[in-house]
Amino acid sequence: MSEAALEIKALDKNFGGLHAVNKVSFTVPHGSLTAVIGPNGAGKTTVFNLVTGLYRPDSGDARFYGQSLLDRSPVEVAASGLIRTFQSARIYPGMTALENVLAGAHLHFRASAFSQMLWLGSARREERALTRRAEALLELVGLASFRDVAATELPMGGQKLLEVVRALMAQPRLLLLDEPAAGLNDAETAELAELLRAIRDAGISVVVVEHNMSLVMGVADQVIVLDAGSVVASGSPREIQQDQRVIAAYVGQAEPGAA
Amino acid sequence: MIQAIQIVIGGVLQGAVFALLALGFSLVYRVTGVINLAQGGFCVFGALLMYTLQVSWGLPIPLALAGALAGTALGGVILGYTTFGPALTRLSVSSILVMTAGLLTLIQGVLLIGWSSQPYALPPISGEAPIAIFGVRIPTQGFWIVAAAVVIILGLWFLLARTRLGLALRACAENRLAARLMGIDVPRMTLFSFTLAAVIAGLGGIAVAPITSLEFDTGGFFTNFGFISVAVGGLGAFAGSVFGGLVLGVSEQLAAGYVSSLFANGLALALLLVMLLWRPNGLFTAGPARRQDVRDEQRIHRAIVRLEGRGGAIFAVLAAVFILVLPFILPGAGILNSLVITGILFIAVLGLDVLMGYAGQVSLGHAGFMAIGGYTAAILATTYHWPPLAGVAAGIVLSLVCAFALSLVTTRLRGHFLALATLAFGLMIDSLTVGLTDVTGGPSGLVGIPSFSVGPYVFGSSMEMYYLVAVLIFVLVAMLHGGLRSGFGRALKAVRTDQTAAAALGVNVPRYKLAAVCLSAALASLSGSLYAFYFHFLSPEMVGAPRSFEMIAMLVAGGEATLVGPLLGVALLTLIPTVFQPFALYKTFAEGLLLVLCFLWLPEGMFGSAAVWLARITMRRKVDGRARTVVP
Numbered sequence: 001m002s003e004a005a006l007e008i009k010a011l012d013k014n015f016g017g018l019h020a021v022n023k024v025s026f027t028v029p030h031g032s033l034t035a036v037i038g039p040n041g042a043g044k045t046t047v048f049n050l051v052t053g054l055y056r057p058d059s060g061d062a063r064f065y066g067q068s069l070l071d072r073s074p075v076e077v078a079a080s081g082l083i084r085t086f087q088s089a090r091i092y093p094g095m096t097a098l099e100n101v102l103a104g105a106h107l108h109f110r111a112s113a114f115s116q117m118l119w120l121g122s123a124r125r126e127e128r129a130l131t132r133r134a135e136a137l138l139e140l141v142g143l144a145s146f147r148d149v150a151a152t153e154l155p156m157g158g159q160k161l162l163e164v165v166r167a168l169m170a171q172p173r174l175l176l177l178d179e180p181a182a183g184l185n186d187a188e189t190a191e192l193a194e195l196l197r198a199i200r201d202a203g204i205s206v207v208v209v210e211h212n213m214s215l216v217m218g219v220a221d222q223v224i225v226l227d228a229g230s231v232v233a234s235g236s237p238r239e240i241q242q243d244q245r246v247i248a249a250y251v252g253q254a255e256p257g258a259a
Numbered sequence: 260m261i262q263a264i265q266i267v268i269g270g271v272l273q274g275a276v277f278a279l280l281a282l283g284f285s286l287v288y289r290v291t292g293v294i295n296l297a298q299g300g301f302c303v304f305g306a307l308l309m310y311t312l313q314v315s316w317g318l319p320i321p322l323a324l325a326g327a328l329a330g331t332a333l334g335g336v337i338l339g340y341t342t343f344g345p346a347l348t349r350l351s352v353s354s355i356l357v358m359t360a361g362l363l364t365l366i367q368g369v370l371l372i373g374w375s376s377q378p379y380a381l382p383p384i385s386g387e388a389p390i391a392i393f394g395v396r397i398p399t400q401g402f403w404i405v406a407a408a409v410v411i412i413l414g415l416w417f418l419l420a421r422t423r424l425g426l427a428l429r430a431c432a433e434n435r436l437a438a439r440l441m442g443i444d445v446p447r448m449t450l451f452s453f454t455l456a457a458v459i460a461g462l463g464g465i466a467v468a469p470i471t472s473l474e475f476d477t478g479g480f481f482t483n484f485g486f487i488s489v490a491v492g493g494l495g496a497f498a499g500s501v502f503g504g505l506v507l508g509v510s511e512q513l514a515a516g517y518v519s520s521l522f523a524n525g526l527a528l529a530l531l532l533v534m535l536l537w538r539p540n541g542l543f544t545a546g547p548a549r550r551q552d553v554r555d556e557q558r559i560h561r562a563i564v565r566l567e568g569r570g571g572a573i574f575a576v577l578a579a580v581f582i583l584v585l586p587f588i589l590p591g592a593g594i595l596n597s598l599v600i601t602g603i604l605f606i607a608v609l610g611l612d613v614l615m616g617y618a619g620q621v622s623l624g625h626a627g628f629m630a631i632g633g634y635t636a637a638i639l640a641t642t643y644h645w646p647p648l649a650g651v652a653a654g655i656v657l658s659l660v661c662a663f664a665l666s667l668v669t670t671r672l673r674g675h676f677l678a679l680a681t682l683a684f685g686l687m688i689d690s691l692t693v694g695l696t697d698v699t700g701g702p703s704g705l706v707g708i709p710s711f712s713v714g715p716y717v718f719g720s721s722m723e724m725y726y727l728v729a730v731l732i733f734v735l736v737a738m739l740h741g742g743l744r745s746g747f748g749r750a751l752k753a754v755r756t757d758q759t760a761a762a763a764l765g766v767n768v769p770r771y772k773l774a775a776v777c778l779s780a781a782l783a784s785l786s787g788s789l790y791a792f793y794f795h796f797l798s799p800e801m802v803g804a805p806r807s808f809e810m811i812a813m814l815v816a817g818g819e820a821t822l823v824g825p826l827l828g829v830a831l832l833t834l835i836p837t838v839f840q841p842f843a844l845y846k847t848f849a850e851g852l853l854l855v856l857c858f859l860w861l862p863e864g865m866f867g868s869a870a871v872w873l874a875r876i877t878m879r880r881k882v883d884g885r886a887r888t889v890v891p
Contacts, residue, residue: 078765090760107765109746117742
């Protein structure tokens with residue numbers, strides 16, 4: 001865990017008068033599962049949007065395996081191996097579950113549009129290979145029976161998992177998941193926790209923005225706590241659970257020593 | 260000098276009508292967030308009603324005016340209640356835009372049936388003799404036009420600023436949901452604004468009818484120029500709408516006066532494209548900005564139409580066999596002729612399907628590419644004696660160049676602005692084909708185009724053309740099917756549904772939009788060339804702006820994003836008028852009706868709905884259950 005997958009240095013962003021992200025710095029070690037927690041409006045998703053090129057920061061830097069991500073477009077960020085999901089499951093409507101997962105492989109699809117149109121053997125072989133991988137991933141998260149169902153007809157939990165699987169199809173080096181457990185019931189959350197561990201064990205670094213404490217505390221190697229745009233604490237789940245500032249941020253001002 | 264003043268006055272009068280239309284656009288846009296392209300139709304509807312009441316029935320002017328406005332209002336209420344209102348709740352913004360284009364066609368169809376295709380002009384209210392002021396001659400009707408515009412503008416201002424009803428309308432404009440929470444009947448406000456805009460347009464039409472001649476399809480002209488006015492002035496900005504109308508009217512008249520009336524439209528459109536590049540939101544900004552992503556929203560969910568695997572293969576073989584034997588089981592040669600036209604148009608609609616159905620990019624000017632392909636091939640073949648195949652290739656190259664140039668403008672535009680830019684493109688090509696008389700033969704068309712030939716082989720008969728087009732379609736459908744069911748198609752669909760999520764997965768959104776535009780432009784160009792070679796004749800109206808709307812109607816009726824489905828739509832709208840000659844008069848009406856009905860009640864189109872129904876039957880046993888456990 002020596003090399004940093006993602007290094008965020010003094011990232012700063014103002015929206016009008018709102019200081020959404022205030023000098024945020026943290027490091028995601030290679031191969032780790034980092035959780036970013038914090039109350040609503042703490043700036044968690046904004047950090048994601050800054051890192052993935054949707055917004056431009058006012059100052060600061062974000063480095064992905066040593067390379068600066070600033071001034072890169074979302075497409076370039078994705079092409080470098082950093083793939084994100086969205087807070088509201090942004091699966092593609094009008095496509096089946098399988099097509100959605102296959103769409104995740106866009107960056108790795110080698111056959112040209114022209115060779116696809118001519119039904120060339122190479123393009124068809126590639127398509128078949130990708131389809132097998134996509135089917136395996138659907139099987140893995142228990143969505144195999146929804147293969148040919150319109151993705152929008154999946155239950156919320158299924159859509160969330162589908163989005164994670166679609167991101168995996170892109171073979172990321174670092175996966176940013178924005179509230180993957182939102183809208184999931186307890187059983188689905190437990191399944192998600194196992195999936196997250198499996199992703200990390202497969203060598204993919206993961207950053208999760210999450211509200212669900214039991215999920216975070218169960219799977220994270222490292223927890224970063226944001227409040228009102230600033231990092232208020234970071235450390236192992238155990239350290240965070242005992243941190244006064246975190247308790248203050250979450251349940252309001254606690255009496256000293258009363259926790 | 261006097262001539263210049265004369266021209267400017269003419270422009271102001273013209274512009275006053277554009278301003279009224281633009282006000283209607285802004286009113287509906289502010290209250291509902293969508294653009295109603297049917298506006299110009301109401302303009303002509305009001306004027307023709309007035310003609311019937313005043314001239315044919317001989318009613319006194321005030322009575323005729325009241326009757327015409329009441330009739331227009333009734334038309335507005337009926338269309339608003341049955342189509343526009345329901346569409347707002349279930350269609351995406353750009354689909355509603357296209358549906359209102361269908362409404363415009365529908366109104367034109369009604370006018371064609373009711374008043375046939377001759378031009379009408381109302382008698383001027385206060386006589387023919389113009390007034391001369393310092394040598395400048397002003398038609399007295401001009402005062403009535405300006406008076407009508409001023410009364411409407413002041414009335415609208417009073418309504419919005421000073422009345423409770425206006426307050427409710429403004430509340431809808433600010434935030435529809437909040438307005439509903441406050442107990443405002445938003446659907447009724449929508450209907451009211453739609454109808455009020457129709458009446459304003461009708462009054463504009465009545466005022467301008469004495470100094471211009473109106474036909475059933477003049478509404479398209481009014482819609483286009485009202486739309487351009489509002490885009491120049493600022494969508495939703497009332498002062499901007501009036502200003503935009505006047506600017507457009509004056510600049511158009513100046514262009515007509517000093518350059519050529521045939522280029523007047525082209526120059527107005529060039530003005531618009533410059534505006535779109537320079538200030539896409541218009542000169543005046545209005546209210547809160549609305550999200551205008553092209554179909555990039557939740558209401559676009561369509562059922563997924565697929566005939567995959569063995570079923571699809573069987574269907575394809577059966578369809579191919581049917582197409583190949585069809586000429587031998589036909590009753591008459593007239594139908595074969597229509598089938599060739601069907602096939603040629605289908606090639607263009609195939610491209611439109613890639614662009615609109617798969618990539619989700621609205622194009623209201625697609626016939627422009629048909630014109631480029633048709634005229635390029637035809638001119639090269641007649642004047643320069645190029646072989647047809649080389650002419651077709653040259654047309655495609657030129658279309659690709661134009662598509663690329665258009666893309667430079669449109670990749671940055673979304674929703675209404677994209678639709679507007681493509682509309683402007685189509686109209687610009689349209690006005691060039693009319694205006695470049697020396698090259699294109701102008702409005703009377705280009706004659707003496709040879710038959711299509713490859714080397715020494717000439718496709719002279721309908722039968723030969725039929726098989727040429729059929730084979731071409733087989734090849735194109737097979738190629739497009741190969742690409743669209745694979746990575747290319749998935750990337751296009753990702754762009755259609757969610758551009759942000761697509762980019763986050765590495766899809767280069769502008770590049771795929773460009774690919775779709777170029778592909779569709781090339782196919783439209785090919786279709787246009789074949790069209791010219793088949794008819795041995797090409798005139799602007801064969802590939803003009805109404806053709807663009809007709810192609811959209813064909814696409815939507817057949818089924819967007821189904822590739823082969825639109826063939827049904829093309830066949831329906833091409834064959835029915837041929838097979839049932841008496842129905843030719845009803846073609847425009849049927850086109851509009853079909854488009855509106857399909858948008859509202861058959862969103863997957865005829866082919867799509869049939870395929871979904873079939874798939875549901877066969878899939879029922881395959882799909883069961885729910886998500887099971889995760890991870891071994």
